Amino acid sequence: MRLLIIPLFFLSFIGHCQINDDFSDGDFSQNPVWNGDQNRFQINNAFQLQLHDTAAGNAYLSIPYNISDSLEWHFSIRLAFSPSGSNNARVYLMSENGNLSENPNGYFLQFGEALSGDAIELFRQEGTEIESVCRGTNGKIASAFDIDIKVTYSTKAEWRIAVDWEKSGNFILECSGHSLSGIENPFFGFYCLYTKSNAAKFYFDDIRVDHIFIDNEAPKVDQIEVLDSRQLQIQFNEALDKASAEKHENYLIEQNNQAPITAIQNESNPLEVLLSFDQDIPPNQNLYLIISGIKDLNNNVIQQDKYDFYYSHAFYGDIVFNEIMADPAPVVGLPEVEYIELYNRTEYPIALSNWILKIGDEEKIFTEYTLKSHEYLLLGHSLKVDSLKNLGAVLGFSSFSLNNDEQKLSLISASEELIDEVFYSNRWYQ
16 A cells, blocks of 8 residues: 555545455455456456456446435556447446446546546436536546545535546546435445456556545535625535425515525535525615524534624616726826726625626626625726826726717616716816
8 A cells, every 4th residue: 555645635534445345365355355247357467357258248346335415435446458439437426236247326536438538527317318517627547547535425425536647646636526426325336347458458546535524514605706696505514314404484584584486406516505585685884684494414403593694785876986097198187097986875784796887888797796885995907006096996998998988888787777877078177
């Protein structure tokens, strides 16, 4: 067994090992017992598990283990040929069936595919139907390879695949994705598909399947995002039990005793829940969302937690065009730079993310910025920000140009409401 150096993004509280086999005992039929096509595999002189057939076909070995809320798999794999659609390997991380030749439900890593874009890819399988969870770099395993693999599955239903390409102990994240597993009695194993010329060129070694940690804590909210006046998207810190997550009575806005009419868990990301209300969320005030009765996949329950959030909504005239510098020449105490100044007239902050500034027919999209109560904001070209920053807060756009003689300016919120509009003329300042 080689020494493993685990970087920080895989650092975890490792518990007892479920599977640990480096084949140094020269046997795979006991301690532990690998079931399947035992007559088509051998332990070679390097104490590796090696496919050992004499004709084209397919072969597998598998072993059961106990499910845990978080798992880590480690193994070495070598294919001494350029993989293809007819010569490739699947490593089943979770399978409902020990017979890997019968299209079992589960998750597997694919090593090899048709054409030359071969990448390490994680698939979810339901019988003959498969869907990709995440895919690594195209072409990385298009030719013969010998690598170490590390995979983790967390309580957030997140899969992370890291590869030690040089077998030096340095694992590099290759891809990650979300998929919630419902498998309760899994098998781990190898499935090889091969032609006669490659019937003895598959090698596996250093197999480990570990518990990472046991989750005894109730889920928490990482983020509450207001999508519009009647929708909230909640991001939790781990995957949720679907029934409790979609019980709309488990959520309540404290200020107006308002519960959503629906709560829908994101199928592709079980950490997210979308709440929809039949009345507008109160704008421009500090709000609290009370959550109770939500369970994670280990039945840890939120008894009652309260999270603050803010719904920023501007009305016509809340923010106005306060100053327009369309023709800065000749310079009189100011930089020779075109700009527009906005002013927040209200007693509350207003988020400008995805707002639109229209200069004639051209639209400029605001990046994430919150204009505080009674605060001014200069808008100009991103290349001129340094020239304006001594005058106050500045937000730059990649292109920005004002006509000297006349121009229509419009300020439109992210919800497509007109906030202010002006048509200026050179008669204003001459």
